[in-house]
Amino acid sequence: MTKALDRREKQRADLVLSAERMIATRGLAGLKTRDLAREIGCANGAVYNLVADVDELVLRVGSRTLLRLDDALSAAVRAGNPSPKETLVRIAIAYCDFAAENLQLWRALFEHRMETEKALPDWSVDDQLQLFRHIYQPLAALLPKRDAEELGITARSLFSAVHGMVALGLEQRLVAVPLPALRKEIASLVRAMIDGLVAQAA
Amino acid sequence: MTKALDRREKQRADLVLSAERMIATRGLAGLKTRDLAREIGCANGAVYNLVADVDELVLRVGSRTLLRLDDALSAAVRAGNPSPKETLVRIAIAYCDFAAENLQLWRALFEHRMETEKALPDWSVDDQLQLFRHIYQPLAALLPKRDAEELGITARSLFSAVHGMVALGLEQRLVAVPLPALRKEIASLVRAMIDGLVAQAA
DNA sequence: CAGCAATCTTGAACATCGTTCAAGAAATAT
DNA sequence: ATATTTCTTGAACGATGTTCAAGATTGCTG
Numbered sequence: 001m002t003k004a005l006d007r008r009e010k011q012r013a014d015l016v017l018s019a020e021r022m023i024a025t026r027g028l029a030g031l032k033t034r035d036l037a038r039e040i041g042c043a044n045g046a047v048y049n050l051v052a053d054v055d056e057l058v059l060r061v062g063s064r065t066l067l068r069l070d071d072a073l074s075a076a077v078r079a080g081n082p083s084p085k086e087t088l089v090r091i092a093i094a095y096c097d098f099a100a101e102n103l104q105l106w107r108a109l110f111e112h113r114m115e116t117e118k119a120l121p122d123w124s125v126d127d128q129l130q131l132f133r134h135i136y137q138p139l140a141a142l143l144p145k146r147d148a149e150e151l152g153i154t155a156r157s158l159f160s161a162v163h164g165m166v167a168l169g170l171e172q173r174l175v176a177v178p179l180p181a182l183r184k185e186i187a188s189l190v191r192a193m194i195d196g197l198v199a200q201a202a
Numbered sequence: 203m204t205k206a207l208d209r210r211e212k213q214r215a216d217l218v219l220s221a222e223r224m225i226a227t228r229g230l231a232g233l234k235t236r237d238l239a240r241e242i243g244c245a246n247g248a249v250y251n252l253v254a255d256v257d258e259l260v261l262r263v264g265s266r267t268l269l270r271l272d273d274a275l276s277a278a279v280r281a282g283n284p285s286p287k288e289t290l291v292r293i294a295i296a297y298c299d300f301a302a303e304n305l306q307l308w309r310a311l312f313e314h315r316m317e318t319e320k321a322l323p324d325w326s327v328d329d330q331l332q333l334f335r336h337i338y339q340p341l342a343a344l345l346p347k348r349d350a351e352e353l354g355i356t357a358r359s360l361f362s363a364v365h366g367m368v369a370l371g372l373e374q375r376l377v378a379v380p381l382p383a384l385r386k387e388i389a390s391l392v393r394a395m396i397d398g399l400v401a402q403a404a
Numbered sequence: 405c406a407g408c409a410a411t412c413t414t415g416a417a418c419a420t421c422g423t424t425c426a427a428g429a430a431a432t433a434t
Numbered sequence: 435a436t437a438t439t440t441c442t443t444g445a446a447c448g449a450t451g452t453t454c455a456a457g458a459t460t461g462c463t464g
Contacts, residue, residue, distance in 0.1 A: 008412090029317055032449090032450070032451090033450075033451065033452085034449090034450080034451095042413075042414085043413065043414045043415055044414090044415075044451090044452095045413075045414060045415065045416090045452080045453075045454085046412090046413060046414070046415095047451095047452095048451095048452070048453080049412070049413075053451080053452080054451070054452095111313070113373065153383075153387060154387075154391075156370075157367055157387045157388075157390075157391050158391075159370075160366040160367040160369070160370040160371065161363035161364075161366050161367055161391060161395075162363075162366065163366040163369075163370060164362040164363050164364065164365040164366015164367065164369060165359055165362040165363055165366065167362070167365075167366060167369075168358075168361075168362040168365060169362065171315065181355075185355060185356075185359045186359075188359075188402075189356075189359050189360075189363060189395065189399075191398065191402070192394075192395050192397075192398030192399045192401075192402055193363075193391060193394050193395050193398055194398065195394075195397070195398035195401055195402065196393065196394030196395055196396065196397035196398035196399075196401070197391075197394045197398075199394075199397055199398070199401065200390075200393070200394055200397065210441095234420090234421075234422090235421085235422065235423085236420095236421085236422095244442080244443085245442065245443045245444055246422090246423095246443090246444075247423080247424075247425085247442075247443060247444065247445090248441090248442060248443070248444095249422095249423095250422095250423070250424080251441070251442075255422080255423080256422070256423095
């Protein structure tokens, strides 16, 4: 009994890893159930014994990506002991670097939710909310007058603004921005946003 | 001779309009060639006499959306005669409002480019570059020391940041942000960015 | 260990797409 | 009026996500 379930569990893990590799190399659109089945050595129909549908699979891969992103941001904060302002700049740069290094997986995070209207499972929502905590703490130090709710909103806005710069910056279609230039732009605008916010608060 | 070409031209326009309606009501994923053919009264294969593929169709719809967006931003700038700073805030709010009012069509603008790897036709790229000019002028007034290239980069960064706030803010999945609250957040952060940029320049 | 029941796995089949193309219809030229 | 060119049609193709009845496997019991 447990033997069979263990095997299922292991095969499910294989499936998620295969899906992750496939998205990383061919993009979200390149994820095909038949190819996955071949890679993990089962019939294409068997994929649906491990996972309800591809949506769940993409969500599971997304969860892993968010976890690695969280690690990357944590590492950026941990290095050295800079001012709150420079910590926020580091987080922004780390976000940019992570997106650049994990381009397809990072894109899948945002491309996918657009397609489906189904509600996200709780574990997936939790993953996402965790990201803001990196921003919250340094922001609280910079804006001591703001209450928790205001800080939460501002943290989300800051994150969104940086996300936008990274998203459009890495979109090579329009104007190809070299990565170092993008990093500089982001650092500069993050500093401006913080300076502006602090000045407004005074 | 011209008779047939005229009819083609008219049917092509019908096709684009039908596609626009379909994207607006059902989203980009709800765009189906067979439904389009039925709506404009032709065989499904005939769609490919009017347009090379759905990509081109989506791009044509996108061009119309960008044109309307441009109009909306122009109108926002024209109203009253505010300071450069408040002009930039108005542009940001107008962008947010346009996205909210044209949610599916606006999303299609960014969802689509992610899927295809083909190079965009020139007319489509031109449309996009035009948007930055609204931001460029007030920014130049605020940052007289910067040269044209720096201003262009900063204008793009500002646009990207606002885009990010709108994109994640209208994504109802995570935390539902009421539109008025989103508008306030955007106005506040845009003012902060501008204040910060001006202070840095001094 | 044998036999039975429950469960899992399989791969063929289904529905839905975008896209193509040979054949027939229509328009134009002679 | 006829011939030639052009356009239109809708059936067919190849992919793809998903389902499901039938067969294989596993786990339990005497």
